[in-house]
Amino acid sequence: MSETRPKLLIVEDDPGLQAQFKWAYEDFEVFIAGDRASALAFLRAEEPPVVTLDLGLPPDPDGTSEGFAVLEEIMALKPDTKVIVASGHGARESAQRAISQGAYNFYQKPVDIDALGLIVRRALHLHRIEAENRALASRAPQDNRVLGRLITAAPEMVKVARTIERVANTNVSVMLLGASGTGKELLARGLHDASARARGAFVAINCAAIPENLLESELFGHEKGAFTDAVKTTEGKIELASGGTLFLDEVGDIPLQLQVKLLRFLQERTIERIGGRRSIAVDTRIVCATHQNLEAMIADGRFREDLFYRLAEIVVRIPGLAERPGDATLLAKVFLSRFAAEMNPSVKGFAPAALAAIDGWSWPGNVRELENRIKRAVIMADGKLVSAADLDLAAPVDDCERPLNLKTAREVTDRKVIRHALARSEGNISSTARLLGVSRPTLYDLLKQYDLQH
Numbered sequence: 001m002s003e004t005r006p007k008l009l010i011v012e013d014d015p016g017l018q019a020q021f022k023w024a025y026e027d028f029e030v031f032i033a034g035d036r037a038s039a040l041a042f043l044r045a046e047e048p049p050v051v052t053l054d055l056g057l058p059p060d061p062d063g064t065s066e067g068f069a070v071l072e073e074i075m076a077l078k079p080d081t082k083v084i085v086a087s088g089h090g091a092r093e094s095a096q097r098a099i100s101q102g103a104y105n106f107y108q109k110p111v112d113i114d115a116l117g118l119i120v121r122r123a124l125h126l127h128r129i130e131a132e133n134r135a136l137a138s139r140a141p142q143d144n145r146v147l148g149r150l151i152t153a154a155p156e157m158v159k160v161a162r163t164i165e166r167v168a169n170t171n172v173s174v175m176l177l178g179a180s181g182t183g184k185e186l187l188a189r190g191l192h193d194a195s196a197r198a199r200g201a202f203v204a205i206n207c208a209a210i211p212e213n214l215l216e217s218e219l220f221g222h223e224k225g226a227f228t229d230a231v232k233t234t235e236g237k238i239e240l241a242s243g244g245t246l247f248l249d250e251v252g253d254i255p256l257q258l259q260v261k262l263l264r265f266l267q268e269r270t271i272e273r274i275g276g277r278r279s280i281a282v283d284t285r286i287v288c289a290t291h292q293n294l295e296a297m298i299a300d301g302r303f304r305e306d307l308f309y310r311l312a313e314i315v316v317r318i319p320g321l322a323e324r325p326g327d328a329t330l331l332a333k334v335f336l337s338r339f340a341a342e343m344n345p346s347v348k349g350f351a352p353a354a355l356a357a358i359d360g361w362s363w364p365g366n367v368r369e370l371e372n373r374i375k376r377a378v379i380m381a382d383g384k385l386v387s388a389a390d391l392d393l394a395a396p397v398d399d400c401e402r403p404l405n406l407k408t409a410r411e412v413t414d415r416k417v418i419r420h421a422l423a424r425s426e427g428n429i430s431s432t433a434r435l436l437g438v439s440r441p442t443l444y445d446l447l448k449q450y451d452l453q454h
Contacts, residue, residue, distance in 0.1 A: 004029070005027060005028055005029045006027075006028055006029070006049060006050070006124050007028065007029045007031065007046050007047070007048035007049065007050075008025055008028040008029070008030050008031070008048055008050050008051075008052070008120065008124075009030075009031045009033065009039065009042050009043065009046070009048040009050070009051040009052070010022070010025075010030060010031070010032050010033070010051075010052050011033045011034075011039045011051060011052065011053045011054060011057065011067075011070060012032070012033075012034065012052070012054045013034040013035065013054065013056075013057055013058055013061065014054075017054075017111065018032050018034070020111075020113065021052070021113075024113045024117060025117070025120070028120075031046055031048065034057075034058075035057060035058055036057065036066060036069065036070050036073070039051075039053075039070055039074075040070070040073055040074075040077070043074060043077060043078060043081070044077070044405040045405065047078065047405075047408075048081070049080075049081065049082060049123075049124055049127040049128075050081070050082045050083075050084070050120055050123045050124050050127065051074060051081055051082070051083045051084070052083075052084045052085075052086065052116070052120065053067060053070060053071060053074075053083055053084065053085045053086065053103075054067060054085075054086050054087070055067025055068060055071075055085055055086065055087040055094060055098070056087060056088070057070065064087055064094055067085065067087065068097065068098070068101065071083060071085065071098060071101055071102070071103060072101060075101060075102040079102065080127065080130060080131075081127075082104040082105075082123035082124070082126060082127050083098075083102070083103045083104055084103070084104055084105045084106070084107065084116070084119055084120065084123060085098040085103045085105075085106050085107075086106070086107050086108070086109055086111065087106075087108070087109065088108065088109035088110075091106075091108045094106070095108075104123050104126075105119050105123065107119060147161045147164060147165065147187065147190030147191075147193070147194060149186065149189070149190060149193075150183065150186055150187065150190055151327075151330060151331060151334055152324065152327055152330070153326050153327060153330055153419065153422065153423055154319075154323075154324035154325060154326060154327045154419070156319045156323055156324050157318075157319065157324055157327065160187070160316055160317075160318055160319070161187075161190070163314075163316055164187060164190060164191045164194070164316060165194050167191070167314050168191050168192075168194035168195040169194075169195055169196055171285055172313040172314050173266070173285070173286045173287070173288070173310060173311050173312070173313045173314070174188075174191060174287045174288075174313070174314045174315075174316060175251075175287075175288050175289070175290070175311050175312040175314070175315050175316070176188060176287070176288070176289040176290075176316050176318060177289070177290065177291075177315060177316070177317045177318065178289070178291065178317065178318030178319070178320070179291050179318075179320050179366055180291050180365070180366065180368065181321075181365050181366030181367050181368030181369055182318045182319070182320060182321070182366045182367060183318065183366075183367050184249065184289035184318060185204055185247060185249060185289070187316070187318065188202075188204070188245070188247040188287045188289065189202055189247075191245070191287055192244065192245040192247075192287070195245070195285070197243065197244050197245055197285060199243075199244075200241070200242070200243035200244025200245070201240060201241050201242075201243070201244040201245075202241070202244055202245050202247065203237050203240050203241040203244065203245070203246050203247065204246075204247040204249060205218060205219070205237050205246070205247070205248060205249065206249045206250055207248055207249065207250045207251055207252075207253045207254050208249075208250035208253040209250075212255050212258075215254065215255070215258060216258050216261070216274060217234070217236065217274055218236060218237055219236050219237055219238055219258070219262070220236040220238060220261065220271050220272070220273055220274060221233075221234050221235045221236030221238075221239055221271075221273040221274070222234055222236075222273050222274035222275055222276075223273050223274065223275035223276045224275075225275065226273070226274045226275025226276075227274070227275070230274075230275065233273070234273075235273075236271070236273065238265065238271055238282055238284050239271065239280065239282055239284075241284045241285075242282045242283055242284050243283055243284075244284065244285070245284070245285045245286075245287055246284050246285070246286055246287070247287050247288070247289070248286060248287070248288040248289070249288070249289050249290075250289070250290055250291070250292075251288040251289065251290050251311065252290040252292035252294055252297055252302075252303060256302070256303075256304065259303065259304045259307050260304070262307065263304060263306060263307045263310060265282070266286065266307075266310040266311070267310070269281060269282060269283065270282065286311065288311050294308055294312075320363065320366050321363040321366045321367055321369075321370060322362045322363050325415075325416045325419045325420060326419035326420050326422060326423035327423070328358050328359065328361070328363060328370060329355060329358055329359060329420065329423040329424050330423040331367060331370055331371075332350065332355075332358050332370060332374055333349075333350075335370065335371050335374040335375070336349070336350065336374055336377075336378060336386065339374060339375050339378040339379075340378050343375075343378055343379055344378050344379060344381060346381075346383075346384060347378050347381050347384060347385070347386060348384045348385065349384070349385055349386070350385060350386050351385040351386065351387045351388070353387065353388040354377075354385070354386050354387055354388045354390070354391055355424055356388070357388040357391055357393040358370075358391070358393070359420050359424075360393075361393050373391050373392070373393070374386075374391075376390075376391075376392070377390035377391045377392075411450065414446065414450060415450050415452065417436065418432075418436065418443075418446060418447070418450065418452060419452065421435040421436050422452070429443060429444070
């Protein structure tokens with residue numbers, strides 16, 4: 001089969017330039033749009049990887065307002081599009097604004113076709129590389145385990161795990177951002193295990209669970225006699241983690257006064273115990289986590305900006321369970337197996353209605369909520385199968401998507417349903433095909449089409 005030409009959308013209202021552009025890009029399938037409506041129609045229908053966009057479009061051909069409106073809509077509909085903007089109006093300011101809004105590059109009129117051609121081809125090359133990287137990241141491992149212990153079949157979490165693996169053998173500070181119950185400590189342990197510090201200690205402390213007046217002693221330790229109950233010299237968590245990793249959970253709850261001392265440690269890599277007079281060199285890597293909005297806390301003066309940038313050299317955002325199609329079912333089976341062995345060996349699995357309820361629930365409490373519900377259901381179950389009533393879940397909640405077009409909507413739905421079915425059948429192709437109501441060859445074609453592993 002011959003290779004199809006890459007698609008290029010040119011948004012330009014000048015008929016002369018339209019013809020010039022079309023002639024210059026004979027190796028592309030070129031689409032020409034002269035206004036916002038036709039540009040967005042082509043974007044939805046053809047999904048071109050690269051767009052050249054003249055900011056001076058009608059009804060504002062002498063300004064840039066309409067062009068920036070088109071750029072904003074392109075980025076909202078298909079943010080991976082490489083948009084190259086052109087303008088003769090206030091070029092420097094327009095370039096800065098365009099790049100800040102997501103444009104790939106900028107060129108100034110009058111147009112140099114050869115120079116623009118180089119930019120277009122580089123943009124296409126980058127788009128292809130990024131697409132290949134996304135495809136690689138979406139392929140979950142066959143045993144559904146990443147980072148040694150994290151169980152997932154969701155590309156969203158596989159991408160998180162790959163990021164953590166990439167930074168594990170550096171000494172940068174890592175901040176994990178995610179809602180409660182998303183598995184931040186599990187990921188922190190995975191980072192430690194994948195690093196050169198794996199033989200050292202992994203020490204975790206929940207900063208929100210310790211009273212303010214005790215937190216400093218917990219972190220930095222104290223000398224004998226430093227206060228009334230200090231009957232012996234005690235090392236703090238930072239010292240105990242020397243040569244290893246210290247995980248600070250809910251770092252946003254550290255009081256301001258203690259934030260100063262933590263910042264000093266991160267800058268100098270030495271500590272002083274409470275009541276001590278000497279500096280102690282400590283080689284500890286910090287990994288922290290929070291579900292709070294630290295940027296808002298910085299703006300309110302409740303968290304130090306300089307400490308944030310020391311702790312957040314690498315920021316990893318963890319998706320909630322509802323953003324990981326198929327993982328709820330996969331994890332539910334793991335939890336059921338564990339809790340049934342411990343508490344109710346007669347329970348062997350889930351009734352179909354229970355699996356449907358798990359698939360449909362939004363899981364506001366994430367993995368922790370799922371674990372607690374499965375534990376309760378195993379205890380309460382009377383028969384061999386856990387029912388929807390045992391789980392005490394309401395009716396499924398439909399989530400709203402904003403698809404680019406019908407083709408995209410079908411692909412999104414197909415991917416989600418296939419991933420749910422694979423998780424429910426534990427990767428068995430025959431069982432998955434039966435659940436989906438298709439033949440095995442059809443399912444194999446779908447897996448290949450959507451680049452889904454099984």
